[in-house]
Amino acid sequence: MPNPVIERFPENPILTPADVPPSRPGMVVEMVLNPGAFRFQGRTGLLLRVAERPEVDDNHVSALMYDPSSEGGLRVMTVRKDAPGLKHGDPRGFEYKGRYYLTTMSHLRLAWSDDTTHFTVEPHPAMQAANDHEAYGIEDCRVEYVDTKYWLAYALSSENGVGVGMASTDDWKTYERHGIIFSPHNKDAAFFPEKIGGYYWAFHRPSGIGLGGNNIWLARSPDMLHWGAHRRLVAARPGRWDGERIGAGAAPIKTPRGWLSIYHGADATGRYCLGALLLDLNDPARVLARSETPLLEPEAGCERRGFYGNCVFTNGHVLDGDTVTLYYGASDSVVCGARASINALLASL
Amino acid sequence: MPNPVIERFPENPILTPADVPPSRPGMVVEMVLNPGAFRFQGRTGLLLRVAERPEVDDNHVSALMYDPSSEGGLRVMTVRKDAPGLKHGDPRGFEYKGRYYLTTMSHLRLAWSDDTTHFTVEPHPAMQAANDHEAYGIEDCRVEYVDTKYWLAYALSSENGVGVGMASTDDWKTYERHGIIFSPHNKDAAFFPEKIGGYYWAFHRPSGIGLGGNNIWLARSPDMLHWGAHRRLVAARPGRWDGERIGAGAAPIKTPRGWLSIYHGADATGRYCLGALLLDLNDPARVLARSETPLLEPEAGCERRGFYGNCVFTNGHVLDGDTVTLYYGASDSVVCGARASINALLASL
Numbered sequence: 001m002p003n004p005v006i007e008r009f010p011e012n013p014i015l016t017p018a019d020v021p022p023s024r025p026g027m028v029v030e031m032v033l034n035p036g037a038f039r040f041q042g043r044t045g046l047l048l049r050v051a052e053r054p055e056v057d058d059n060h061v062s063a064l065m066y067d068p069s070s071e072g073g074l075r076v077m078t079v080r081k082d083a084p085g086l087k088h089g090d091p092r093g094f095e096y097k098g099r100y101y102l103t104t105m106s107h108l109r110l111a112w113s114d115d116t117t118h119f120t121v122e123p124h125p126a127m128q129a130a131n132d133h134e135a136y137g138i139e140d141c142r143v144e145y146v147d148t149k150y151w152l153a154y155a156l157s158s159e160n161g162v163g164v165g166m167a168s169t170d171d172w173k174t175y176e177r178h179g180i181i182f183s184p185h186n187k188d189a190a191f192f193p194e195k196i197g198g199y200y201w202a203f204h205r206p207s208g209i210g211l212g213g214n215n216i217w218l219a220r221s222p223d224m225l226h227w228g229a230h231r232r233l234v235a236a237r238p239g240r241w242d243g244e245r246i247g248a249g250a251a252p253i254k255t256p257r258g259w260l261s262i263y264h265g266a267d268a269t270g271r272y273c274l275g276a277l278l279l280d281l282n283d284p285a286r287v288l289a290r291s292e293t294p295l296l297e298p299e300a301g302c303e304r305r306g307f308y309g310n311c312v313f314t315n316g317h318v319l320d321g322d323t324v325t326l327y328y329g330a331s332d333s334v335v336c337g338a339r340a341s342i343n344a345l346l347a348s349l
Numbered sequence: 350m351p352n353p354v355i356e357r358f359p360e361n362p363i364l365t366p367a368d369v370p371p372s373r374p375g376m377v378v379e380m381v382l383n384p385g386a387f388r389f390q391g392r393t394g395l396l397l398r399v400a401e402r403p404e405v406d407d408n409h410v411s412a413l414m415y416d417p418s419s420e421g422g423l424r425v426m427t428v429r430k431d432a433p434g435l436k437h438g439d440p441r442g443f444e445y446k447g448r449y450y451l452t453t454m455s456h457l458r459l460a461w462s463d464d465t466t467h468f469t470v471e472p473h474p475a476m477q478a479a480n481d482h483e484a485y486g487i488e489d490c491r492v493e494y495v496d497t498k499y500w501l502a503y504a505l506s507s508e509n510g511v512g513v514g515m516a517s518t519d520d521w522k523t524y525e526r527h528g529i530i531f532s533p534h535n536k537d538a539a540f541f542p543e544k545i546g547g548y549y550w551a552f553h554r555p556s557g558i559g560l561g562g563n564n565i566w567l568a569r570s571p572d573m574l575h576w577g578a579h580r581r582l583v584a585a586r587p588g589r590w591d592g593e594r595i596g597a598g599a600a601p602i603k604t605p606r607g608w609l610s611i612y613h614g615a616d617a618t619g620r621y622c623l624g625a626l627l628l629d630l631n632d633p634a635r636v637l638a639r640s641e642t643p644l645l646e647p648e649a650g651c652e653r654r655g656f657y658g659n660c661v662f663t664n665g666h667v668l669d670g671d672t673v674t675l676y677y678g679a680s681d682s683v684v685c686g687a688r689a690s691i692n693a694l695l696a697s698l
Contacts, residue, residue, distance in 0.1 A: 100559065100560060162559075206510065222571065226572075229528040
């Protein structure tokens with residue numbers, strides 16, 4: 001495939017649902033996608049989004065949700081397809097008695113590699129829904145090491161809406177939750193790796209109602225836990241590859257020319273591509289450059305066909321000198337990898 | 350009117366558009382509504398929302414917006430009603446060439462009273478749109494004195510969405526802006542008057558897309574400027590007077606039984622009423638009581654008919670012993686007042 005800047009792994013996809021053991025009996029792993037990525041003790045870690053559904057026959061639809069009163073904290077709901085009050089058809093969710101349910105529920109699962117390409121998936125979830133605001137699951141986690149530990153920003157959803165939850169860890173065994181840092185409707189949050197001008201910084205993606213669209217915003221914090229000075233950083237460009245909705249990928253990469261940020265953009269047909277932004281090193285609200293054309297487009301088979309076809313989406317990468325190894329979800333179904341030279345990415349801008 | 354707890358001013362409405370000088374020639378004051386309220390140097394101050402529109406004939410629609418390149422920072426846009434690409438009819442806004450415009454633009458205006466009932470409106474805006482995020486105006490400001498100054502939380506809107514901006518003042522002549530504290534879609538933010546457990550606290554009202562609704566949330570801050578630990582506090586109660594959307598009024602009132610908060614609720618027909626919440630003094634996330642029936646309903650003529658009829662909405666009050674003097678917008682058109690005994694409000698819960 002013709003792409004001079006970002007080179008896909010020949011092994012793609014590197015993880016599929018068949019590589020992921022279900023979290024418990026009776027569950028089917030439907031998708032594995034959108035991993036956060038990090039280095040820990042010499043290995044590369046992925047924090048995968050694993051989407052499961054309860055196993056049901058063709059005559060039923062089902063949903064899974066957090067319920068502290070059920071065994072294991074999870075409740076399975078099954079509805080006959082001919083039940084009154086059921087509206088179904090969209091593979092992502094259904095409406096039953098006036099309430100909306102998701103067909104799959106996502107948790108976060110670790111996978112480890114010694115070579116950045118071949119990963120072994122842990123048998124149990126690292127983090128899963130654990131409170132009412134996470135009742136429909138947690139997903140698309142960005143991971144960044146800032147100061148003394150890894151900070152995790154993930155999208156959470158429940159009947160209270162979709163927002164960004166935060167957790168931290170220093171051992172990848174125990175996780176401390178810090179609550180919701182960006183209230184609904186919000187997702188695609190990613191932290192800068194270091195302070196700028198005395199503050200921590202993050203990208204996030206609030207969504208407007210009527211006014212506002214789906215754009216990348218910037219916020220700052222004195223302590224990583226409380227955020228303010230929100231402002232829109234860049235907007236979707238109607239009519240173009242990133243015309244409908246955009247969102248940040250993982251943490252921006254510090255380069256001599258500025259903060260290099262890889263982001264996703266969807267066009268009016270819902271096709272997701274990746275591009276890049278360059279931000280001023282000392283003033284990240286200042287945009288220096290932006291990809292005119294996508295750096296990665298859905299071209300390979302698994303990028304074009306799946307649960308949500310024509311989609312490449314990244315929220316994790318690791319760095320090694322001039323090389324960024326990028327992990328991305330393809331068609332909301334499997335995990336792929338790619339490599340790029342940071343200098344070549346900069347030269348493309 | 351039969352209402353044992355909240356007693357309306359016999360003088361209502363206390364302010365109408367006729368009492369408010371336009372901010373500049375060529376403007377018509379369309380509505381005066383939803384004031385923040387406070388005490389300053391022995392007087393009662395209201396920070397009114399004043400909605401203006403450019404004066405046009407019946408063959409045109411018009412919009413007003415912030416534009417730093419125009420004289421006075423405001424741009425008037427006029428479109429013939431038969432222009433191609435215009436969709437109009439809703440009094441609140443119109444669509445032109447794929448973009449949505451508001452017919453009125455709001456600014457914040459001071460009014461002063463020596464007796465809490467008779468107010469004199471200042472001739473010029475106290476605060477008006479001053480940056481891109483405020484391009485379509487600022488409105489519905491809550492005012493609270495915390496520590497050493499007055500903190501102002503107002504809704505701002507632009508093509509970037511509707512969010513909550515913050516400013517502060519100690520003299521009601523100069524205002525310092527602190528940026529956006531709650532990103533879109535958000536409004537109805539109000540600060541607690543003092544720290545609880547080492548943090549400042551605020552109500553806010555994020556809105557979900559698909560999931561989430563329009564409910565009252567709680568957030569905390571170490572410094573009033575950066576906010577986190579967001580959580581849903583109370584939800585709309587489908588089928589009831591507050592079944593569709595709810596939002597906090599002004600700051601909660603500290604009482605021996607808990608934090609007393611007056612809030613608005615709209616039902617499925619869009620009728621806005623006022624009710625109350627009681628929250629634990631030491632843990633404001635703990636709801637102790639909530640009004641089963643409204644404490645104030647649109648009953649008077651000006652509360653039933655206007656720009657948006659059947660609406661009472663409060664975001665300002667002042668306290669004097671056991672008396673809370675409540676200011677509220679009626680039908681999004683005029684300002685009214687009412688008084689209640691705090692003990693009677695508590696007894697109603």
